[in-house]
Amino acid sequence: MTQKTILITGAAGQVGSHVAELLLARGDRVIGLDDFTTGRPEHLPPASAASSFMEGSIADPAFISRVFEAVSPDVVIHTAASYKDPEDWYSDTLTNVVGTVNVVKAAKAAKTGRFIYFQTALCYGVKPLEQPITLSHPKNPGNSSYAISKTAAEDYIELSGLDFVTFRLANVIGPRNVSGPLPIFFSRLRDGKRCFVTEARRDFVYAGDLARTVVRAADGAGQGTYHFSSGKDIAIRELYDAVVMAMKLNDYPEPEVRPLGPDDAASILLDPSRTFKDFGEIRFTPLTEFIPAAIDYYREYGVLGEYTHLKLPAETTGER
Numbered sequence: 001m002t003q004k005t006i007l008i009t010g011a012a013g014q015v016g017s018h019v020a021e022l023l024l025a026r027g028d029r030v031i032g033l034d035d036f037t038t039g040r041p042e043h044l045p046p047a048s049a050a051s052s053f054m055e056g057s058i059a060d061p062a063f064i065s066r067v068f069e070a071v072s073p074d075v076v077i078h079t080a081a082s083y084k085d086p087e088d089w090y091s092d093t094l095t096n097v098v099g100t101v102n103v104v105k106a107a108k109a110a111k112t113g114r115f116i117y118f119q120t121a122l123c124y125g126v127k128p129l130e131q132p133i134t135l136s137h138p139k140n141p142g143n144s145s146y147a148i149s150k151t152a153a154e155d156y157i158e159l160s161g162l163d164f165v166t167f168r169l170a171n172v173i174g175p176r177n178v179s180g181p182l183p184i185f186f187s188r189l190r191d192g193k194r195c196f197v198t199e200a201r202r203d204f205v206y207a208g209d210l211a212r213t214v215v216r217a218a219d220g221a222g223q224g225t226y227h228f229s230s231g232k233d234i235a236i237r238e239l240y241d242a243v244v245m246a247m248k249l250n251d252y253p254e255p256e257v258r259p260l261g262p263d264d265a266a267s268i269l270l271d272p273s274r275t276f277k278d279f280g281e282i283r284f285t286p287l288t289e290f291i292p293a294a295i296d297y298y299r300e301y302g303v304l305g306e307y308t309h310l311k312l313p314a315e316t317t318g319e320r
C-alpha cells in the first residue's frame with residue numbers, strides 16, 4: 001500500500017491518538033494538531049520522520065493556513081471538538097463550527113481526497129423517535145450547545161462537496177477517555193467515595209475498535225454517514241462493575257441507583273446495519289478486555305478533566 005499523508009485534528013485526544021498510532025504502525029505519515037483543551041501532550045506519538053505535530057487552534061484561520069502550507073494531506077481526520085463546559089457556547093461555536101469550517105475550506109483548497117468526521121448521537125435529541133435510531137431519523141440537536149454546534153459542523157461538511165465519512169458515535173471510551181462516567185467512577189472509587197448510577201443503558205464501545213474502522217475509511221471504505229455502534233446496550237451499572245473489577249477492589253461502596261432524569265433517555269441505540277454492510281464485520285472488544293487498560297492509564301496519568309457537556313445526566317450516562 002502506498003504511504004498516505006494524513007492530518008489528524010485533535011491528535012492529542014482519545015480518538016485522534018488511537019488513530020495516529022494505527023496509521024504510524026503501518027507506515028503512513030501523520031501530522032497532528034491540537035490546542036490541548038482536553039487532550040494531553042503525553043497522548044501524542046513520539047516525533048519522527050513520519051510523525052509531526054503542530055500546536056494551535058482550528059478556530060485560528062492563520063494557523064490552519066500554516067498547517068496546510070506545511071502539508072497537503074490525502075486525508076483529514078477531524079476529531080478536534082469543544083465540549084468541556086455546557087455553558088461555554090462561545091468556545092463550542094468557535095471550535096466546532098468556525099473551526100470545522102476553517103478545516104473544511106482548507107481541505108477543499110488543498111484538494112484533500114477524503115474528510116472524516118465524528119458526530120454525537122445527541123444530534124437526534126434526548127428523546128429520539130425510534131430505537132434503534134436509524135440514519136433516516138431527523139436531526140434534532142436542540143438539547144445542548146455541543147450537539148447544536150457539532151450538528152452545524154456536520155451540515156457544513158455535507159454542504160462542502162468533499163468526499164466525506166461521518167461516524168455518529170455510541171459512547172466511545174478506553175484509555176485517554178477524559179469525559180463521562182469512566183474517569184468519574186475511577187476517581188471516586190480510588191478515593192473511597194460512593195458513586196451513583198442511573199437506570200439508563202448505553203452502548204459503550206472501545207476507542208481502539210473505532211480507530212480500526214477509521215483507518216479503513218481513510219483507505220476509501222464507505223462514503224457518507226454511518227453509526228459506529230455495536231447495536232447493543234448495557235446498564236451503566238455494568239460499566240461500574242467492570243471498573244470495580246479492573247481496580248481489583250474487594251471492599252467498595254455500593255452505588256446509589258437513581259431513576260432517570262426528565263432529559264435522560266432510557267437507552268440510546270444506533271442502528272449499525274449500514275456500517276456492517278459497508279465496512280464488514282466489526283469486532284467490538286468486550287468491556288472486561290479494555291477497561292483494565294483505561295484503569296492503568298488513569299493510575300499513571302491521573303484523570304484530569306472528568307468533563308461533561310450535559311450538566312445533569314452526564315455523570316451517569318456520559319453522553320457525548
Ligand SMILES: NC(=O)c1ccc[n+]([C@@H]2O[C@H](COP(=O)([O-])OP(=O)(O)OC[C@H]3O[C@@H](n4cnc5c(N)ncnc54)[C@H](O)[C@@H]3O)[C@@H](O)[C@H]2O)c1
Pocket residue numbers: 009010011012013014015016033034035036037038039040056057058059078079080081082095099118119120121150169170171172173176177178320
Ligand atoms: N468519545 C465519545 O464518546 C464521542 C461521542 C460522540 C462524538 N464524539 C466526537 O469524537 C471526536 C473525538 O472525541 P474524543 O473522545 O477523542 O475527545 P477528546 O476530547 O479526547 O479529543 C478532542 C481533541 O480536540 C482538541 N481540541 C479541542 N478544541 C480544539 C481546537 N480549537 N483546536 C485544536 N484542537 C482542539 C482537544 O484538546 C482534544 O485533544 C470529537 O469530535 C467528539 O465530538 C466523541
